[in-house]
Amino acid sequence: MYKEKYAINFFKADQEEMRRKTQGLSRILVEFIVKAAFGELEKIQQECKQMRYSAQGYLEESNVPPEEKSTLVNIGYVNALLDVEQMYLQKLTIQNEMQQIKTRYKNAILASLVKRGTMLHKDLACAIGVSVSGLTAVIKQMNATSVPTIRVEEVSKYKLYSITPAAYQYVMRCMPGLLPEIETRNREKEVYFDYVMAARSIKQNRKTEMAEWGRECRVDYVMAPNKEGKKYLEEQTGFGSIVEFSKKLA
Amino acid sequence: MVFAEKCTVFDVLAYLCSVFTKEEERHYAIQWVTADEKHVGRIINTYRNFLAIILNASANEYRLDDKDISYLNGEMEKLEKQEEKGDVFRLIIEVEKRMDMYSDWQNRGVIYDLQPLNGNAGETGIAIYPRIRPLWDIDKSERNRERRFNASFTNYMMVRTEDVQPFEIVMHYWNDSGVLHPMEDGWSLRVALAPVMDDAELKTEERDLAVGYTVGVEGLRNGEKVTERVLRVFDQMFSEEYGIIVFPEALGTEEALSGIKRKMREQPEVCTFVIAPTICADGANVLVVLGPGGVECLRHKKTSPAILITRDGRAEREDLLFDRQVHLLITKELGLVAFPICAELLDPDFYRLIVNAVLVDTIICASFSPGVSAFHDTLLKGTAARLLQLYINTCSAKAVSRNGQIALPLGFVQIPCSDEEFQIRAMDWECMGECPRGICYFDIMIIYKDQKFHIESIHKKCA
Numbered sequence: 001m002y003k004e005k006y007a008i009n010f011f012k013a014d015q016e017e018m019r020r021k022t023q024g025l026s027r028i029l030v031e032f033i034v035k036a037a038f039g040e041l042e043k044i045q046q047e048c049k050q051m052r053y054s055a056q057g058y059l060e061e062s063n064v065p066p067e068e069k070s071t072l073v074n075i076g077y078v079n080a081l082l083d084v085e086q087m088y089l090q091k092l093t094i095q096n097e098m099q100q101i102k103t104r105y106k107n108a109i110l111a112s113l114v115k116r117g118t119m120l121h122k123d124l125a126c127a128i129g130v131s132v133s134g135l136t137a138v139i140k141q142m143n144a145t146s147v148p149t150i151r152v153e154e155v156s157k158y159k160l161y162s163i164t165p166a167a168y169q170y171v172m173r174c175m176p177g178l179l180p181e182i183e184t185r186n187r188e189k190e191v192y193f194d195y196v197m198a199a200r201s202i203k204q205n206r207k208t209e210m211a212e213w214g215r216e217c218r219v220d221y222v223m224a225p226n227k228e229g230k231k232y233l234e235e236q237t238g239f240g241s242i243v244e245f246s247k248k249l250a
Numbered sequence: 251m252v253f254a255e256k257c258t259v260f261d262v263l264a265y266l267c268s269v270f271t272k273e274e275e276r277h278y279a280i281q282w283v284t285a286d287e288k289h290v291g292r293i294i295n296t297y298r299n300f301l302a303i304i305l306n307a308s309a310n311e312y313r314l315d316d317k318d319i320s321y322l323n324g325e326m327e328k329l330e331k332q333e334e335k336g337d338v339f340r341l342i343i344e345v346e347k348r349m350d351m352y353s354d355w356q357n358r359g360v361i362y363d364l365q366p367l368n369g370n371a372g373e374t375g376i377a378i379y380p381r382i383r384p385l386w387d388i389d390k391s392e393r394n395r396e397r398r399f400n401a402s403f404t405n406y407m408m409v410r411t412e413d414v415q416p417f418e419i420v421m422h423y424w425n426d427s428g429v430l431h432p433m434e435d436g437w438s439l440r441v442a443l444a445p446v447m448d449d450a451e452l453k454t455e456e457r458d459l460a461v462g463y464t465v466g467v468e469g470l471r472n473g474e475k476v477t478e479r480v481l482r483v484f485d486q487m488f489s490e491e492y493g494i495i496v497f498p499e500a501l502g503t504e505e506a507l508s509g510i511k512r513k514m515r516e517q518p519e520v521c522t523f524v525i526a527p528t529i530c531a532d533g534a535n536v537l538v539v540l541g542p543g544g545v546e547c548l549r550h551k552k553t554s555p556a557i558l559i560t561r562d563g564r565a566e567r568e569d570l571l572f573d574r575q576v577h578l579l580i581t582k583e584l585g586l587v588a589f590p591i592c593a594e595l596l597d598p599d600f601y602r603l604i605v606n607a608v609l610v611d612t613i614i615c616a617s618f619s620p621g622v623s624a625f626h627d628t629l630l631k632g633t634a635a636r637l638l639q640l641y642i643n644t645c646s647a648k649a650v651s652r653n654g655q656i657a658l659p660l661g662f663v664q665i666p667c668s669d670e671e672f673q674i675r676a677m678d679w680e681c682m683g684e685c686p687r688g689i690c691y692f693d694i695m696i697i698y699k700d701q702k703f704h705i706e707s708i709h710k711k712c713a
Contacts, residue, residue, distance in 0.1 A: 165308035165350030
């Protein structure tokens with residue numbers, strides 16, 4: 001649900017307010033169109049249709065000659081259409097590129113990075129259950145798109161990975177289940193970190209059992225266990241997926 | 251309270267950067283080069299909430315709400331108590347990493363002026379601008395070895411007011427692409443550099459001012475002839491759809507500019523940038539850059555006067571109404587582009603500004619000079635920073651030369667590669683001193699394929 005008011009009264013609004021509102025309106029419209037959020041679109045249409053009257057009235061008042069007025073209206077119309085098209089294309093490109101990523105670790109990587117922010121190479125490898133050397137190829141696959149999804153930074157001899165804002169916005173839009181609680185504005189309670197801590201203590205208790213599976217898994221990353229770990233957890237807890245598991249823990 | 255209502259992530263970034271002096275910035279940048287794993291991990295953990303807020307704001311045009319602001323203010327209080335700034339240095343880099351490419355272009359048109367993105371530039375002395383890397387390999391650029399925030403920043407750059415002085419930056423943003431022609435594993439760029447003619451005569455006036463000798467340039471004596479030639483050359487070049495067309499200094503008139511614009515407006519589908527011949531009038535020397543459809547991207551007034559040595563050995567200064575403003579164009583293909591006018595390129599302060607302070611990627615220089623060796627040397631300086639540079643002089647500058655000869659070569663194209671043989675290409679003169687009196691320009695094709703540059707040039711002329 002959007003909170004901002006986008007309607008403009010052209011007789012009252014100043015230039016800055018007009019620009020801010022029109023920019024905001026075009027952005028949110030594209031967002032809703034991409035999501036096909038019919039309810040929201042209907043609501044915004046109801047809220048903003050008054051602007052047409054205000055705009056027409058303003059043009060009537062203006063002293064610009066009629067032909068020029070008509071040209072100016074068309075300029076505004078074309079510019080708005082092209083801006084909206086450009087934004088829509090950008091969103092679709094990101095969506096399309098993200099869907100093209102073939103690696104099966106895509107969701108696990110995104111989930112880990114959304115939750116942890118920045119991760120070291122070996123920590124990310126452990127979190128998604130691949131070998132340290134195998135991760136480089138996986139990251140290459142993740143970034144073999146025109147819109148990079150993972151930012152790679154080298155500090156000293158270490159590689160740091162973080163999610164790019166474009167990929168983050170894709171996750172927000174298309175995979176909201178991966179988002180930690182902090183993103184839902186429940187920051188005071190710090191639910192997300194609480195459940196990480198809870199998961200950590202559960203993991204500590206099961207450490208001995210997990211060791212039997214012959215895989216070393218860092219205690220911090222129980223939210224994204226490896227394949228065997230996942231199977232084990234499903235058997236033990238009956239939780240269907242990582243997301244469900246996280247929710248129940250939260 | 252550091253951050254007030256309605257502040258943005260850009261304000262946060264600028265404030266954090268302002269906490270560091272240049273000395274501290276360098277100190278911590280060196281320290282972080284050899285940071286250990288534990289240290290990195292600790293900082294990421296310590297500031298996870300801080301960074302989550304920044305990432306979250308990326309979906310909200312980087313605006314922060316009241317809750318975010320009060321949290322960040324709390325964090326700032328804690329940070330201020332810390333004596334060790336190493337963690338803050340890393341935090342700044344992590345904050346920038348969570349900021350997506352500049353995208354605030356709605357409802358502004360296709361080419362527009364761009365103010366610093368942060369609203370607190372005045373208080374902090376730090377301006378944040380978008381940074382778009384050029385479409386060539388810059389991995390080996392010396393800029394990656396700089397001990398500064400900008401070496402680690404990806405989508406933005408911070409500019410300190412003190413680094414810009416005595417100049418002032420005016421950024422312009424081109425929200426489109428099309429100058430480069432994509433091809434398999436690379437791109438190509440067609441450039442036309444026009445010396446135009448050898449008999450343009452400057453209308454000069456010697457002025458004996460309080461200090462030293464000056465000479466004022468107030469346009470052209472044979473303005474009509476020059477305008478006719480400029481337009482004729484332009485028509486030919488424009489019909490060949492070059493990506494960039496560059497004219498030299500001082501051969502411009504308002505009529506020529508209007509003629510070029512008129513022609514470009516007829517064909518807005520041609521994606522050509524024209525660096526029009528500069529116009530000397532009213533004490534100023536003005537360069538106009540036109541974008542597709544003849545849209546005026548920027549008007550840059552020359553900031554550094556030329557110093558000429560006359561035949562009798564006297565030094566004369568170009569009498570110029572100084573301007574502090576340096577206009578730059580942000581593009582998605584060539585990165586940040588600067589347009590120095592002749593002597594500006596040789597002015598070390600100006601060069602430091604554009605190359606070190608604001609990190610331009612492309613330099614296009616129009617010149618009217620009796621000598622070119624200093625320009626050649628300056629262009630070579632850009633090799634380490636992997637700059638793409640174009641330079642064009644005019645044969646008409648022989649009139650101000652002590653030996654009355656045309657300075658050769660007439661132009662240079664410097665491409666960002668390590669191979670000495672190809673680094674700088676001089677534009678060879680093929681008319682053997684006899685001006686073609688018709689059309690004269692250099693046709694240059696820059697090809698970038700598999701991370702390697704290749705360049706071809708032809709001197710096009712006809713009587």
